[in-house]
Amino acid sequence: MLKTRTTAATAAVASLLVLAACGTEKAGSDTGAGTVAPDVPVTGVHWAVDSLTVDGRKAQAPAGTYVEIDKSGRAKGNSGCNHFGGTVTVDGDTLQVALGETTEMACDAMDFETAFHKAFTGKLKARLAGDALTLTAPDGRTVVALSNIPPVPLNGTTWTVDSLLSGDTAASLPKGTEGKAHFVIDKDGKVRGSLGCNRFSTTAEISGRTVTFGQITTTRMMCSGPEMDLETQVYEVFGGSATYELRHRGLSLVNAEGKGFAATAAPSASAAKK
Incomplete structure (x- = not known):
């Protein structure tokens, strides 16, 4: 087990990634009066974070950045440098993330983690199309793209x-x-x-x-x-x-x-x- 420390900043980072994962849970939105949108099927999936776009500027995620959410709503993953954990609440296509924990390594991907921290502190709208998941901030100017990537074997990788x-x-x-x-x-x-x-x-x-x-x-x-x-x-x-x-x-x-x-x-x- 990695040693962790919970702080407001690190919790925020964990939150966003958690949000990202959660986002897929409720990609459906109201399709008509009196209807309830189904949850987007995101649990039990390894979601690789592909990129983050803020105000039209797109940044590719570092290799190994990912989010996983289990059926109980616990989320964990890697935010580009550090591992994180947290919880996720989904309401329709709206995602809300609780505070979480993170490891404390320092590396070249810290700028990407900081961008996550600034962009994902609250609600996100999720949209799932095939194996691609997008999470959009309320102002529409921040979008995180994820994809469902299959596992690999030990040998030959x-x-x-x-x-x-x-x-x-x-x-x-x-x-x-x-x-x-x-x-x-x-x-x-x-x-x-x-x-x-x-x-x-x-x-x-x-x-x-x-x-x-x-x-x-x-x-x-x-x-x-x-x-x-x-x-x-x-x-x-x-x-x-x-x-x-x-x-x-x-x-x-x-x-x-x-x-x-x-x-x-x-x-x-x-x-x-x-």
Whole structure:
């Protein structure tokens, strides 16, 4: 579990994302006098946040930004940098979000989170069309776009390291190293990728929730201090056995000492074109 702290600002961020997810619950609006609009089916779905548009200016969401809402109205997700939680109330096509909690990492996506905080503090109108969900602020000048993206398997997926784990705590990557550490575990168990500076290869044997890596080989380049710091921590995971947890498009790998990392699946070709 990640350590969390509830604050007014972070709660607001959680709120918006929660709203986003909720938004889908009631995309229907009045279709005639005396009719009740059905709830939009958003629970139990992994909603990837695609973009945020404010006053005509569109910003693409960082990879791995998402919202999930369960049947009880609890919402959780990632707002571009930090994970969040909260509750959602849906009334027709109007969404209202309660305060929530968030982790406290600092990273390059903070501007996107701040935009969420400013844009989503109250009600949103939801519209669902196929796998696409849009949430619009009352003034009509702020729109968040989401999509229902299917999960990916452990093997054959390109994973990009996006945070470092130590016990119950998650930390952002060293500044300037975002996107540099990535890897693929092929279906035949061969592993290849980058540790953050050097290319590497090894093998992986999967049993239950444990991955046992074989002998690792790497190139021998020297890189900047932050890149080498990242490489050292990622290398420790690939140097032996690790416990993995796969959740939709997210993966965590943690070694016996409680050190590890979280990674996000690369977007599909169709998603990347949006």
